[in-house]
Amino acid sequence: MDAFLRLLRNKAAVIGMLFVFAMVFAAFVGPAFQQYSYEEEDLDRANNPPTTWDVQKFSEGTGIQLNAADFKKWGGVYWNTKHYLGTDDLGRDMLVRILYGAKISLTVGFLAAVVSLLIGVSVGAVAGYLGGVVDEQIVRLIDTLYSLPYMFFVILLMAIAGRSFYLLFIAIGAVSWLTTARIVRGQVISLKNSEFIEAARSSGTGHFGILAYHLIPNTLGPIIVFFSLLVPRAMLEEAFLSYLGLGVQAPMASWGSLVADAQNYVTIYPWMVVLPGLALTLTLFSLNFIGDGLRDALDPKLRGKQ
Amino acid sequence: MKKSLLQVSDLSVQFKTDQGTVRAVDHVSFDLNEGEVLGIVGESGSGKSVTCLTIMGLLPMPPAKVTSGEIRFQGNDLLKIPESKLEDIRGKDISMIFQDPFTSLNPYLKISTQMMEVLATHSKLSAKESRKRCLEVLEQLGVSEAEMRFNSYPHQLSGGLKQRIMIGMSILLSPKILIADEPTTALDVTIQAQILDLLREINLKSGTSIILITHDLGVVAGLCDRVQVMYGGRLAERGNYDDIFYRTRHPYTRGLMESIPSLEVEPGTRLKPIPGSPPDLTQLGDFCAFSPRCPRAQEICRTVRPLEAVDNPGHSYECYFPVGQGSPPASRPNRAASMSSSESSEVHLS
Amino acid sequence: MFRYVLKRLWGGVITLFVVITLSFFMMRLAPGGPFSKDRAYPPEVLRNIEAKYHLDKPVLVQYWIYIKRVVVNFDLGPSTRYSDRSVNELIASGLDFSAKVGAGALLCAVLVGVLSGLLAALNHNKSLDYIPMSLAMVGVSVPDFVLANLLVILFGLQLQILPVAGVDEWQGYILPCVTLGLIYASSIARLTRGGMLEILGQDFIRTARAKGLPKRTVLWKHSLKGGLLPVVSYLGPATAGMLTGSLIVEKVFNIPGLGRFFIDSAINRDYTLAMGSVIVYAVMIIAFNIIVDCLYGVLDPRVTYD
Numbered sequence: 001m002d003a004f005l006r007l008l009r010n011k012a013a014v015i016g017m018l019f020v021f022a023m024v025f026a027a028f029v030g031p032a033f034q035q036y037s038y039e040e041e042d043l044d045r046a047n048n049p050p051t052t053w054d055v056q057k058f059s060e061g062t063g064i065q066l067n068a069a070d071f072k073k074w075g076g077v078y079w080n081t082k083h084y085l086g087t088d089d090l091g092r093d094m095l096v097r098i099l100y101g102a103k104i105s106l107t108v109g110f111l112a113a114v115v116s117l118l119i120g121v122s123v124g125a126v127a128g129y130l131g132g133v134v135d136e137q138i139v140r141l142i143d144t145l146y147s148l149p150y151m152f153f154v155i156l157l158m159a160i161a162g163r164s165f166y167l168l169f170i171a172i173g174a175v176s177w178l179t180t181a182r183i184v185r186g187q188v189i190s191l192k193n194s195e196f197i198e199a200a201r202s203s204g205t206g207h208f209g210i211l212a213y214h215l216i217p218n219t220l221g222p223i224i225v226f227f228s229l230l231v232p233r234a235m236l237e238e239a240f241l242s243y244l245g246l247g248v249q250a251p252m253a254s255w256g257s258l259v260a261d262a263q264n265y266v267t268i269y270p271w272m273v274v275l276p277g278l279a280l281t282l283t284l285f286s287l288n289f290i291g292d293g294l295r296d297a298l299d300p301k302l303r304g305k306q
Numbered sequence: 307m308k309k310s311l312l313q314v315s316d317l318s319v320q321f322k323t324d325q326g327t328v329r330a331v332d333h334v335s336f337d338l339n340e341g342e343v344l345g346i347v348g349e350s351g352s353g354k355s356v357t358c359l360t361i362m363g364l365l366p367m368p369p370a371k372v373t374s375g376e377i378r379f380q381g382n383d384l385l386k387i388p389e390s391k392l393e394d395i396r397g398k399d400i401s402m403i404f405q406d407p408f409t410s411l412n413p414y415l416k417i418s419t420q421m422m423e424v425l426a427t428h429s430k431l432s433a434k435e436s437r438k439r440c441l442e443v444l445e446q447l448g449v450s451e452a453e454m455r456f457n458s459y460p461h462q463l464s465g466g467l468k469q470r471i472m473i474g475m476s477i478l479l480s481p482k483i484l485i486a487d488e489p490t491t492a493l494d495v496t497i498q499a500q501i502l503d504l505l506r507e508i509n510l511k512s513g514t515s516i517i518l519i520t521h522d523l524g525v526v527a528g529l530c531d532r533v534q535v536m537y538g539g540r541l542a543e544r545g546n547y548d549d550i551f552y553r554t555r556h557p558y559t560r561g562l563m564e565s566i567p568s569l570e571v572e573p574g575t576r577l578k579p580i581p582g583s584p585p586d587l588t589q590l591g592d593f594c595a596f597s598p599r600c601p602r603a604q605e606i607c608r609t610v611r612p613l614e615a616v617d618n619p620g621h622s623y624e625c626y627f628p629v630g631q632g633s634p635p636a637s638r639p640n641r642a643a644s645m646s647s648s649e650s651s652e653v654h655l656s
Numbered sequence: 657m658f659r660y661v662l663k664r665l666w667g668g669v670i671t672l673f674v675v676i677t678l679s680f681f682m683m684r685l686a687p688g689g690p691f692s693k694d695r696a697y698p699p700e701v702l703r704n705i706e707a708k709y710h711l712d713k714p715v716l717v718q719y720w721i722y723i724k725r726v727v728v729n730f731d732l733g734p735s736t737r738y739s740d741r742s743v744n745e746l747i748a749s750g751l752d753f754s755a756k757v758g759a760g761a762l763l764c765a766v767l768v769g770v771l772s773g774l775l776a777a778l779n780h781n782k783s784l785d786y787i788p789m790s791l792a793m794v795g796v797s798v799p800d801f802v803l804a805n806l807l808v809i810l811f812g813l814q815l816q817i818l819p820v821a822g823v824d825e826w827q828g829y830i831l832p833c834v835t836l837g838l839i840y841a842s843s844i845a846r847l848t849r850g851g852m853l854e855i856l857g858q859d860f861i862r863t864a865r866a867k868g869l870p871k872r873t874v875l876w877k878h879s880l881k882g883g884l885l886p887v888v889s890y891l892g893p894a895t896a897g898m899l900t901g902s903l904i905v906e907k908v909f910n911i912p913g914l915g916r917f918f919i920d921s922a923i924n925r926d927y928t929l930a931m932g933s934v935i936v937y938a939v940m941i942i943a944f945n946i947i948v949d950c951l952y953g954v955l956d957p958r959v960t961y962d
Contacts, residue, residue, distance in 0.1 A: 151900040159922030267813045277802035397868030409859040414881040459957040
């Protein structure tokens with residue numbers, strides 16, 4: 001469709017898509033090509049940096065013994081050829097860890113966004129369609145929930161219950177369904193009385209049919225756009241929770257937990273913190289660009305709305 | 307002979323847009339005399355608003371550009387003086403009021419603030435004196451309960467009231483020229499009449515010259531001494547009231563006259579619109595802008611822009627094949643008695 | 657206006673009740689209690705301790721006791737973890753730090769945000785517009801812990817001019833406030849720019865110029881009020897966001913604020929402290945939202961409260 005072509009013209013969105021695709025590919029297909037597994041420890045090479053100005057000085061300065069054979073000089077800087085992105089405190093390869101974290105972060109983000117979408121669309125569509133008292137009550141519920149300090153409940157929830165992977169993305173998904181519901185409800189209300197719905201109704205389609213086959217597909221545009229912005233938001237929330245220790249638990253690792261693990265050593269081994277953080281940030285950027293691009297492509301009128 | 311207050315000579319204004327260069331005003335010249343009401347009539351896009359915005363210096367100059375001409379006022383070329391001098395003139399010597407009173411007032415500030423700031427900027431009156439002056443003017447303009455309105459916010463007032471306040475703001479300092487850009491278009495008919503009466507009063511009592519921009523010939527008929535008709539950024543015809551209404555020369559002007567619904571014809575008579583649509587301002591050039599729609603157009607109209615032709619002093623038009631004169635009808639609508647035409651009008655019969 | 661405030665306060669009280677109840681039962685329903693993880697106490701001691709905290713009574717009774725105590729005495733109870741200190745004390749001590757960081761962050765966010773937004777709006781479509789806005793786009797997408805660490809590395813490690821852990825000296829507050837503030841400054845900058853541009857395009861600005869008002873006056877007196885309205889509405893969710901963000905910032909910079917108490921207490925099932933923290937956070941969010949709404953009404957005379 002021409003919407004897709006419009007999307008392709010948006011350079012930022014295209015770059016974003018390429019990046020995300022590359023990341024997803026690396027995360028899910030990558031392990032087949034990796035030299036190391038994400039748990040494999042190499043204590044002799046613990047805390048090795050990915051690059052350094054001077055191998056000697058680094059060893060002297062930090063007390064970490066670097067294996068000079070590991071490093072090749074290029075462009076005035078030494079690069080770690082054994083572990084391209086360095087190692088963590090247990091000698092685990094950072095590149096592998098980051099890609100592993102990618103898999104987890106992307107999966108959780110995506111699933112959480114799906115959960116949010118499912119809840120939001122159902123509630124919103126039902127509220128918008130049924131109208132009347134049901135709608136009123138649902139709107140009131142949404143407004144009350146909106147004013148709650150949501151994140152705190154999620155934190156409580158995760159702290160209490162939370163060593164479950166499934167609970168994580170349900171909890172995150174449950175945070176953002178409110179806005180989805182509102183948007184879907186608005187769309188349904190505005191479409192509810194259009195002609196094609198009347199046609200469907202008069203040809204005998206039941207309520208569920210109308211909802212499922214007519215209304216929802218026609219709200220798909222804004223929903224897709226919203227979904228594409230939900231994913232980065234969910235990923236951010238997951239990173240937030242994992243950073244606080246309430247998200248994914250060892251032995252799993254996500255970008256958030258990787259940063260948290262190394263937080264105390266940030267001034268000594270900055271790469272352990274910077275690299276996962278960078279991966280997360282770039283992925284979020286890319287997803288946001290894609291989302292903006294989708295929004296502009298599918299409906300230029302949506303610009304400016306959130 | 308009236309003294310000339312403002313001289314616009316050979317003014318041209320262009321806009322750069324994605325679709326091309328828009329020639330909004332194309333070599334237009336006219337004068338405004340002391341104490342007179344000049345009507346500028348035209349469709350949207352004819353250049354009437356842009357001309358006046360240029361006089362005030364209110365056009366955003368990046369997209370807009372003045373490509374020729376000068377505007378002389380009190381010995382200065384308004385297009386060349388520095389912004390600070392222009393700010394002095396605005397609101398004090400030349401004021402402007404706009405079409406939509408609903409959006410022309412700042413919703414976040416009280417009326418009192420918006421009125422008194424004019425005095426604060428241009429005069430040395432104390433706060434108390436300013437207040438007095440503002441209330442005076444409001445009462446003059448027929449604003450009931452002036453004090454209460456003065457302390458209100460714009461959203462609490464009706465459209466008619468808002469327009470009166472706009473007018474009030476513009477005459478606080480008794481300017482020499484008041485430019486009114488379609489002041490009644492956004493209001494309903496009964497209020498329209500009131501606003502026009504107000505303007506007439508201002509002109510009669512204070513001698514303020516008024517430039518009245520409108521697309522409605524009815525409005526012109528009640529108020530204006532001289533009229534100029536604009537089309538496609540150019541002056542189609544100009545003259546005094548009698549010239550335009552009874553000695554119409556330009557086919558476009560004639561078309562406008564004939565398209566006015568009149569109470570005097572038989573019920574059931576069809577309205578006579580001007581066929582065609584307004585010109586694309588990016589496609590204008592050295593030809594008559596009206597020629598695509600003109601029933602009298604010939605080859606030369608489409609290839610060379612007509613020069614200004616003069617019918618009698620003060621009455622000119624741009625057309626190769628003007629319409630013949632009509633004879634004045636038996637009765638004429640009432641005009642304010644003290645409005646004097648600059649020259650005695652002689653009826654020419656072709 | 658007064659009635660409106662009362663109505664909102666009442667709504668706030670109800671929300672607070674919902675918050676308290678939800679968190680209370682959420683904590684109780686999770687397996688394990690405050691003392692289940694401790695080293696084994698002899699059963700009699702355990703029973704005594706539980707009696708002290710009313711844990712031996714049925715849940716609903718506990719709830720009633722709690723509500724009564726909070727509402728009547730404003731006493732959030734004794735902490736189960738720090739057995740010799742009351743929750744009120746602990747929260748007060750944490751709040752001391754958190755409030756300072758929060759206030760600093762808010763100040764930073766508003767100052768930087770509004771000023772750069774103004775700069776961008778006044779130089780529309782020139783470089784002074786693009787540069788701040790691009791930075792703002794970055795700022796909006798960067799996760800707080802990533803930004804925090806980047807700043808730590810830049811200022812703490814490389815340039816070595818700012819302390820990065822603890823707030824013993826006042827300079828220790830700089831990085832945390834800036835980190836938290838910059839993220840919201842980005843949104844505020846975009847909102848300011850958008851709001852100002854919209855106002856500057858309005859008819860009444862043309863009227864102001866037609867009156868011969870100097871450009872300065874037109875800008876400050878006529879545009880600012882309306883232009884900043886979107887920022888004011890944003891302050892509500894922004895402060896709520898800063899409260900959640902403070903959890904991260906406190907962890908990165910090792911600040912003994914409320915956030916640390918909250919998370920630890922949730923993990924350790926210190927019921928009273930966790931509940932107390934949630935209540936305090938909820939009160940702050942509700943209060944801010946009410947204040948912001950009233951502020952909006954003060955600035956925009958068209959807003960009516962029914």
